[in-house]
Amino acid sequence: MPACRRLAALLFTGTIVFGGLDAGAQEARSDQIDVQILSTTDLHMNVMDYDYYADKPDPGVGLVRVASLIRKARAEKPNTLLVDAGDLIQGTPMGDYVARVQGLGPGKFQPIIAALNALGYDAAVMGNHEFNFGLDYAVAAEKEAKYPVLAGNVNRVEDGQPLFPAGVILDRDFTDGAGAKHTIRVGVVGVLTPQIVLWDKDKLEGKVTTSDIVEVAAKTARDLKAQGADVVVAVIHSGLSAAPHQKMAENAGVAVAAIPEVDAVVTGHAHRVFPAADYANLPDADIPHGLIHGKPVVMAGFFGDHLGVIDLILSADPKAHGGKGGWTVAAGHAETRPVLTRVNGKATPLVEPDAAVAAIAKDAHQATLDYVRRPVGKSTGRIETYFSFIADQPALDIVSDAQRQYVAKALAGGPYAKLPILSAAAPFKAGGQPGPDYFTDVAAGQISLRNVADLYLYPNIVAAVKVTGAQVRDWLEMGARVFNRVDPAKKEPQMLVNRAVPSFNFDVIDGVTWRVDVTQPPRFGGDGKLAPGDNHRIVDLRYNGQPVKDDDEFIVVTNNYRANGGGNFPGLDGKNIVYSGTETIQEIIADYLRAAGTLVPATNHSWGFVPVTAPVTVLYDTNVKAAALLTQYPNLSDVGPGDPGLELFRVDLSPTALAGQGLGK
Secondary structure (H helix, E strand, O other): OOOOHOOOOOOOHOOOOOOOOOOOOOOOOOOOOEEEEEEEOOOOOOOOOEEEEOOOOOOOOHHHHHHHHHHHHHHHOOOOOOOEEEOOOOHHHHHHHHHHHHHOOOOOOOHEEEHHHHHOOOOOOOOHHOOOOOOOHHHHOOOOOOEEEOOOOOEOOOOEEOOOOOOOEEEEEOOOHHHHHEEEEEEEEEEEEEOOHHOOOHHOOOOOOEHHHHHHHHHHHHHHOOOOOOOOEEEEEEOOOOOOOOOOOOOEEEEHHHHOOOOOOEEEEEEEEOHHHHHHHOOOOHHHHHHEEEHHHHHHOOOOOEEEEEEEEEEEEEHHHHHHHHHEEEEEEEEEEEEEEEEEEEEEEEEOOOHHHHHHHHHHHHHHHHOOOOEEEOOOOEEEOOOOOOOOOOOHHHHHHHHHHHHHHOOOOOOOOOOOEEEEEEOOOOOOOOOOOOOEEEEOOOEHHHHHHHHHHOOEEEEEEEEHHHHHHHHHHHHHHHHHOOOOOOOOOEEEEOOOHHHOOOEEEOOEEEEOOOOOOEEEEOOOOOOOOOOOOOEEEEOOOEEEEOOOEEEEEEHHHHHHOOOOOOOOOOOOOOEEEEEEHHHHHHHHHHHOEEEEEOOOOOEEOOOOOOOOOEEEEEHHHHHHHHHOOOOOEEEHHHHHHHHEEEOOOOOOHHOOOOOOO
């Protein structure tokens, strides 16, 4: 197996683990204290080990699984703190059910927060998805927590005060190597991505403002140390970036690790694992020992697939706290522990589900199953996302059609009624970092609410923006970042898709047609700024068969996240929104399917590739189940097994192979 595929396999399965106190750490002496900080992040309402979209158990996810790792780690080392780095209450149909159907109040509770209470979490920070159901719901849910909830860089407009505290000091009695007990004062800083005011602008505008992660974390860490904290742990809902820190950056973990008063960092948000080899480019990173700027840093994946573990060795320091004495960190390292591995491509659980957590979620789990199994329509064919980066897909066109119909009715008779209405949708589940099974696959026959949630994962609100032809082209250029550049001079195989770009940032805009020239470099970087060189991947952009001019005007239907700047798409910052709905796109799709009765899946053939004349070998990987659909793609051929759970296909981009790719309905 090539090195890049071996690495990808490790990243998919979470088997890159750096465990044990090795050369980079040390065993605690009798006069030292060994403290471990356990963490979860981005649980996204995965309480149970269950895939509600496929309606079957999934042993690779769930707090119910990672709870077993928590109990095991505590048994090994009793000097333990347990924290969560955010994005708790949204992400599965259980989250939708609790928020939309059950609600909160007397006799009702948020099951995942109840589970964190039962597991004895010591602190948690809010994540950006906590606000998807509205500010009032987020606050009501978090108030059920029996542990401190932190959100130090989110301030209420009404009084300028933090929505939740920026930090807290936890006094804990820990035992040293000789068995003597000592009270250790652990300061915890909690901050999150400031972009919440953009991504959920419709819910938060006029209610809260946000501040820079690093500025708030640094001030809070200093304050905690001044208040007598021996150790300061920053728990941040923010990822890791190799780029130099800029104020209000989304991913600020590296800069937080550089704060002198911070001793360890628990990160999240990015749905990735740290330490891991794919983060080797981070400044001052020691991957084998999980250090950044010499500080232990951990990111425990997502959905409960990993437990994060930071191990700290504390030594008595008579000079601490202005000579009053205290404890300081003498050594430390970080690691992650997966709940599942893959052996010869087969998923192999490493832990059993925790009975206590399962009992807490039992009623909500069953209610969620009843909820998602409600039928909304029928389909004459299969709806899947296995080849989302090869050609336009019915799975996306269903979403686009539903959105466009909804907004067309809303705009009828108004000032924008005569403008062409386009509709943007992305393949949320299309493999990549979430793993080889992360695809939508709806069988022909009855369509239930669970299938709707599978097609559209998030409780986003529909929105529409007014844009020019030039902005439509740039929108598509930004989405085309998902493709690697294909070098015509290269003889060795080249992968078509850059799996580091999330699939939800590959927007397909229905209503226009275009081709992608993958021999060109991307026009934009991940920050939405122009890349060096005048690069153009999007060619032959047309509306109703006619070339789109830069000054043409369109309405594009999308979601509140994208319309308000989510994903850094150029020209989208919330200022050109002409319509904001009140219904979620999931609700709109469900109503669309009910009205259709029986759906006949079809593609609108919006896009294709510019032929490559050079004899290149281009490869595409997707789930092994996709091989059965190969007859639908004449320019593909099966190469054989790829990374565990994946199949490799050769993509023929020659003029002959692409000669028959007609675009448009």
